[in-house]
């Protein structure tokens with residue numbers, strides 16, 4: 001992400017196009033700061049403004065006085081409460097090179113090197129100034145045009161993190177960002193939908209609308225994070241005021257936190273002080289990586305010269321301080337159209353809607369689908385077909401629709417129809433729970449689930465094609481994959497196109513499947529949220545099916561990568577799968593994992609972190625994180641990727657899909673691409689398939 005250029009600008013061909021662009025930007029910014037109802041997403045707005053800037057540089061004589069460039073809030077807002085000290089915006093950089101140029105420019109201006117940079121998240125909300133008199137919160141003011149803002153003191157008492165009373169009776173001005181957490185946003189949307197059937201487009205505009213709303217019959221909670229504190233009035237010469245003028249920024253934030261104000265400290269993206277541009281860059285990458293999992297929005301990282309002397313000497317431009325910069329992260333939210341909703345039946349009979357979107361690029365990939373959890377979710381969000389919707393995607397997370405952009409509706413939107421019958425088999429729908437299910441449950445998708453269970457990475461029953469499974473289902477010989485183990489020779493022989501030889505082959509393949517390790521048997525069950533690698537981890541951790549079934553949620557969470565939600569889901573699923581599991585046990589299917597630790601197998605271990613490591617000691621790959629990439633060749637040619645990963649784990653290693661500093665070994669097959677390059681860059685040991693096969697020969 002760091003070397004990605006900023007999004008292309010909007011190219012303006014002539015003076016008329018320029019004038020039109022200025023008007024569009026001014027209107028968008030006015031709506032954005034008024035109540036968050038701009039028709040442009042931030043990326044589109046920023047490209048427009050960059051286009052305006054470029055045009056103005058080439059044609060300085062044509063610059064319109066109301067142009068948004070160089071102004072706080074694009075010149076779109078005004079206020080009537082003067083600020084003690086202007087509340088400015090921030091200049092931007094978009095990549096490592098931009099950051100380096102900016103830092104070097106600042107150091108040139110100061111005539112010395114900057115030895116302390118504070119690096120903190122750029123909260124994606126709106127700026128506010130909070131005035132405290134003798135420890136009491138007395139006034140809240142928006143940023144406005146930077147010199148004066150609007151009084152929004154009516155919101156006092158509704159903002160988490162901005163206490164009405166400080167821990168000490170001081171007079172001080174706190175500056176920071178008001179926003180909504182994901183949970184607050186969901187709650188706000190529900191309240192608004194119940195009230196007038198509409199919703200907020202995203203957390204930022206919900207926060208803007210809420211902060212400025214007058215006479216709303218419902219109250220929505222907000223969240224505050226502070227990023228500055230100053231003497232009040234600025235001419236104050238109390239001891240605190242003197243400290244606020246002379247302390248480094250990072251220590252001022254400690255003072256604010258000590259007074260009971262929320263700051264980035266205590267979040268996974270806490271502010272740090274970095275001594276060099278390389279260290280800043282490293283922190284930017286950490287913050288970017290943490291972004292998708294944060295319960296609140298950030299749209300960048302703010303870097304500030306930490307020391308008061310550096311700040312004072314650098315000063316301000318009309319729009320922004322010269323001692324700070326916003327390192328923008330790629331936008332993770334875009335506006336696009338909801339063109340359809342499809343209903344899919346999962347392997348377990350769950351009927352889930354999925355949104356079909358007009359393709360849009362977000363965070364480096366083209367998004368065409370987004371999750372919609374269930375019918376209630378659609379109703380709660382008030383979605384309609386043809387709606388413009390805000391779509392959120394960051395990193396690897398599945399894209400989700402945040403809300404329809406209600407003010408962009410044209411009147412042509414249509415209600416979303418919900419199925420009356422199971423779209424897979426036509427039978428009824430059990431809608432008694434939020435997640436709908438086909439009344440036939442797992443049997444609705446019997447064919448699909450048996451095909452999955454017999455697949456190469458699960459029971460690997462050779463010669464059992466989907467058409468054969470369908471024949472067995474139609475004949476009533478099987479209803480689930482456990483029934484395969486009870487098949488009689490005569491039954492198989494009675495099928496069309498089934499001779500002696502092929503019957504013998506199929507029955508032999510089923511016999512072999514009876515002895516597969518627990519990891520594969522468990523995977524074959526198709527527990528929701530539990531794929532191949534998680535199944536391997538579970539099997540290695542517990543050692544036996546009995547231990548898995550005896551485990552409670554806490555014990556299951558001891559498995560690496562198993563969160564609270566997943567553990568809860570797994571217990572529910574296992575309860576539901578119990579008859580199938582019992583049938584497999586009765587069929588004599590293997591229920592243990594070779595080589596798994598005995599303590600965990602007995603179900604007595606609560607400390608899951610170490611047992612696999614302990615069990616692995618003495619094995620050739622003990623403690624090593626191993627990545628296999630490219631097409632496997634030589635002695636490994638026959639193995640699927642899953643089988644290679646199983647091999648790695650049998651030999652004591654940890655199979656991983658991506659190369660990082662933690663990777664100990666890369667197995668490079670033919671046409672190994674970017675992972676190999678990355679491993680080379682990181683100095684990771686690289687071996688060929690042949691060399692690897694030799695290392696783990698005893699386990700092949």
Ligand SMILES: NC(=O)c1ccc[n+]([C@@H]2O[C@H](COP(=O)([O-])OP(=O)(O)OC[C@H]3O[C@@H](n4cnc5c(N)ncnc54)[C@H](O)[C@@H]3O)[C@@H](O)[C@H]2O)c1
Pocket residue numbers: 028029030032038039040041042043045046072073074088089090120121122123124125126127128143176177227302326
């Ligand atoms: N969609 C639209 O129509 C539209 C219109 C206008 C503006 N915008 C968006 O608004 C942004 C520009 O607005 P802006 O001028 O408010 O600038 P900005 O949001 O890019 O940066 C300045 C602001 O960052 C905030 N901030 C967050 N964390 C901070 C921290 N740790 N330290 C200091 N400040 C911090 C402060 O409120 C400060 O005022 C752009 O991203 C633009 O896309 C969108």
Ligand SMILES: [Zn+2]
Pocket residue numbers: 345422423424425426427438439440444445
């Ligand atoms: Zn069905």
